[in-house]
Amino acid sequence: MSSDRPTATAPGVLTAPGRRPLSGLLAVLLLACAVLLGTGSVTPARAADATPATKATGASIAEALKTSPVYVDPAFAAAVTPAQQQQLAEQIAATGLPVKVVLVPLQKGDAFDGRAKAMAAVVQERLGQSPLIMITSDDYGSWLNGYEWPADNAHQARDAANAVALIKELKDAGLAAKIGRAIELIGTGKGTEVYKAEADRVDREHAARAQTEDHADSPSASSSATGPFAIVAVLVLALVIGSALLVRSRRKPRHTAFTFPDAVFAADRAADEAGLRRQAADEVLALGTALDGADGATTPGLSRALDAYDAAGRVLDRADGLPDLAGVLALAAEGRAALAAEPRLPLCFFDPRHGTAARRTTWRPLGRRDRVDVAVCTDCGQALKARRSPQVLAVRDHGRTVPYFEVPAERSLWAATGYGSLLSGPDDTLAARVGSGEFSRAATRRQAADHKD
Incomplete structure (x- = not known):
C-alpha cells in the first residue's frame, strides 16, 4: 500500500500522512460559505x-x-x-x-x-x-x-x-x-x-517597435557614432534633457511575452470579488466531498487530487483579489482532473472563470512574433478564430489595468503558469508550485512592489 494513500481515521474522515482531516476543513469551508451567503448574490444582474x-x-x-x-x-x-x-x-x-x-x-x-x-x-x-x-x-x-x-x-x-x-x-x-x-x-x-485593419496596424507597429528596440540594444548598434562631435552632442543632449529621459525611462512600458491594446479590457473589469470568493469556496467544498468518496485502490490520481485540495485551501485562505480566487478555481479543477479517469484540459487561459477549456490552440499576442500553446474555452477560441480580442481577466498592476499574464512571473504564480495552460509537463502542477512556496513568494514580492509604489 502506498504511503500516500489516504487512511480512514474515523467515519467520514479521510486523511493522509501529514495532512489535516478533510472533514475538519469541510466544516470550516461550510462555515465560510454560510457567512458569505449572508452577503447575498452579487453576480451580474440579468x-x-x-x-x-x-x-x-x-x-x-x-x-x-x-x-x-x-x-x-x-x-x-x-x-x-x-x-x-x-x-x-x-x-x-x-x-x-x-x-x-x-x-x-x-x-x-x-x-x-x-x-x-x-x-x-x-x-x-x-x-x-x-x-x-x-x-x-x-x-x-x-x-x-x-x-x-x-x-x-x-x-x-x-x-x-x-x-x-x-x-x-x-x-x-x-x-x-x-x-x-x-x-x-x-x-x-x-x-x-x-477593427481587423486597426488591430493589424497596432500589431505591425508593436512588432516594428520591438524590432527597433532589439536592434538598439545590440552591441553593433551601440558602437556606431564614435566621432568626437557625436560624443559632444550626446553629452549636451544628456545635460539638457537628462531628467526628462529619467522620468520617461521609469514610465517605459514593460515588454513581456504578451501585449494587448487597452480596448480588450472590457470583460468583467468590475467583477465581484465576494461572489467569486463564494464560488471558490464552493468549488473547494465540492472537491473535498469528491475526495471523501474516492477509493485509493481505483483512483491512481488520488494523491495529486489531495495535493490540489490542500493547495486550494491554502490559496483560498490567503487570496488577495480576483487573480488568487481564480487560482483557487484552477486548483480545484486540477484536483477534479486528477480524480477523473480520462485526461482533462485546465481552465480557460484567458479567464479561468470561463470554465474548463474546450481545446488547445496556438496564440500569437499582438506585437509579438512568438506563439504560445494555450487552453481556451469555446467562446475565446471562436474570438481568436475571428481575429477578435478574447475576454481576459484584467488586474491592476503598478496603477495600470493589464491582463493578468502581463504581471511579471516573479510576482504572480498565475502569470507564470497561465492557470495551468503553461505548465511544462505532467509532474509540473499548480499544486506542486503552491506546495513549493511559489505562491507565497510571489505574493510577498507583489506586496513589496505595491508598497514601493
Missing part, C-alpha cells in the same frame, strides 16, 4: 432577475429613449453636450437603424452593480425592442461597448465599438466624436473590417 431598483432605473432610461435615441446622464453632459446629442440623434436617424446610445456612469453597488452589460440588458428588456443596437459607456467610462439584439452580430456593433478604441486619429478625440464614428461604422457595416 434582465429576468434584476432587482426592483434596477428595473426602475432601467425603466427611466427606456422611457427617455422613447423620445430621443440618445440618453446622456448629467455626469456625461460636459463630454456630450445637448447640441452634440442632437447631432448624434440626427446621425442615427440617417442610418435607418434602431440604434440607441446610453451613457451612464457605473460603479459597484449601483442599480446595475457597475456592469454595462447588465445595464444594457435591463434597458433592452424595458424597451421591449428587438432588433436593437445599443452603444454604451463601459464599466469604467473609458471606452465604448456595443450590443445587439438578436445576438447575430448582423451590424457588427461590438467590433465597431472596439475599433473606435484603436483608431489612431480618434486617440485624443472627444466622446461625442467617438460615438459618432461608432454609429458610422455600424451604419456602413464596416465595424469588423475596420
